[in-house]
Structure formats: C-alpha cells, structure tokens
Amino acid sequence: MKRTLTTFIATLALIALGAGARPAGAAGVTNAVAAAGTTNIVASSDGKFTPSTIVMHVGETTTLHLTSSGGVHGLVSNRLHIPLTRIQPGKAVNVAVTPSKAGTYVLPCAIFCGLNHANMKLTVIVKQ
Ligand SMILES: [Cu+2]
Structure with a gap:
C-alpha cells in the first residue's frame, strides 16, 4: 500500500x-518561425503583443494562436472579421483570419489590462 x-x-x-x-x-x-498558416502571438502584462507586427496575405487564412503570459487581454477587428477574443493565461485560443483587403490594420488591446493598456496594440500588415 x-x-x-x-x-x-x-x-x-x-x-x-x-x-x-x-x-x-x-x-x-x-519567437520561432510559425508553422505554415499559424502565427503565435503572446500578450503580456507589460502591455505588449509579441510579435507586435505580423504579416498576412489577402485571401490566405492565417490562424492566430493567442496566449497570455500575464493578465487578461483582448483582440477584435471588424475589418479583419476577428470577433472579440479574450486572451488569458492558461487558455490558448485560435482565431482563423482571412483578410479580404490589403492595408495596415492597428488593433488595440480590446480589454482593459492595466497601466500599459492604452499603448498595447498589434499591427497587422495585409499584403496582396
Ligand atoms: Cu489591454
């Protein structure tokens, strides 16, 4: 026993x-090169998305693999058809995005996360 x-x-x-x-x-x-079609993004308690800039292509689906290393954050974009997505520690979430128009999209953190919230943004560059 x-x-x-x-x-x-x-x-x-x-x-x-x-x-x-x-x-x-x-x-x-x-920081590794993402597997085909997947981009890893980490939201952190110091108000940063890492990487802070990502590149996508019109008509190609990219899966954003979102995790938080601290704090609860959010991502949303009507223009990129990203629903309000909660990013919290211990709960990785995937969002598939297929951009329809080229351009630069700046996505501020969508959930108040503290002192650095106002500066927290993810830039998505969509190329043809
Ligand atoms: Cu925030």
Missing part, C-alpha cells in the same frame, strides 16, 4: 512538472 502511494505521489509530481513546463515551452515557440 505504501509503495502504491509512493508511486501515486511520484506520478502526480511528474504531471505537475509537465504542467509547469508547458508555459515555458509555449513561450519558447513565440
């Missing part, structure tokens, strides 16, 4: 370690 309990606790510790390692892994992916 004692041995079973020890194994159980060891398993729990491994699960906890695995869960703890996940945010670090996700952060590591942030």
